[in-house]
Amino acid sequence: MTQQHPEGPVARPDLVEVVVGALGRPHGIRGDVAIDLRTDEPERRFVDGAVLRVEGSTRVLTVESTRWHSGRLLARFEELLDRTAVEGARGLVLVTDVPADEVPEDEGEYYDRQLVGLAVETTDGRPVGRVRDVLHPGPQDLLEIETGAGTRLVPFVEALVPEVDLAAGRVLVVDVPGLLSDLPDEPGPTGTSA
Numbered sequence: 001m002t003q004q005h006p007e008g009p010v011a012r013p014d015l016v017e018v019v020v021g022a023l024g025r026p027h028g029i030r031g032d033v034a035i036d037l038r039t040d041e042p043e044r045r046f047v048d049g050a051v052l053r054v055e056g057s058t059r060v061l062t063v064e065s066t067r068w069h070s071g072r073l074l075a076r077f078e079e080l081l082d083r084t085a086v087e088g089a090r091g092l093v094l095v096t097d098v099p100a101d102e103v104p105e106d107e108g109e110y111y112d113r114q115l116v117g118l119a120v121e122t123t124d125g126r127p128v129g130r131v132r133d134v135l136h137p138g139p140q141d142l143l144e145i146e147t148g149a150g151t152r153l154v155p156f157v158e159a160l161v162p163e164v165d166l167a168a169g170r171v172l173v174v175d176v177p178g179l180l181s182d183l184p185d186e187p188g189p190t191g192t193s194a
Contacts, residue, residue: 015099018096018098018113019055020042020094021036021039021042021093022038024090025090029082030076031077041104047066049063054092054095056093061077062078115171117169118169118170120171120172123174128173128175131145132146143155154179160173160176161174
């Protein structure tokens with residue numbers, strides 16, 4: 001956990017800050033708020049009594065309770081007493097500190113921070129570049145890979161990324177045409193003109 005000092009939080013090297021969600025629309029009049037999740041493990045991050053920070057500030061929100069409603073996580077925070085307070089907090093991004101060596105509960109799952117910086121190689125061993133970021137634009141996560149030829153976005157699916165080896169510090173990617181490099185220009189029509 002980040003220690004508080006009069007000058008602000010003091011970082012600890014054994015902890016990393018992770019974004020877990022953002023406050024969405026109010027639900028009802030008693031202070032429930034829909035959470036726009038930014039974590040695959042809401043049951044670990046939004047437990048009753050969890051103290052979450054507002055990104056970029058020292059403000060904290062304490063989880064009073066949570067429940068699922070129509071596929072969305074609803075939370076109530078001790079500091080947001082009613083709908084008006086929730087409306088004023090809408091859009092705030094919530095973060096928490098987790099142990100740097102923490103891993104997901106499910107095998108084959110990875111935290112973004114574990115993937116960023118890994119070397120990228122093709123399945124035949126050719127170096128490609130490094131993972132610069134992990135993007136979550138919709139139903140399919142993307143690896144943003146910095147190559148010598150520029151940035152490439154690779155869908156993070158087993159068919160294209162068959163191996164993640166954290167111990168070796170690398171990710172293997174299948175080199176399909178156009179994925180890691182530009183396709184060669186199509187040859188123009190051949191023949192003679194009249």
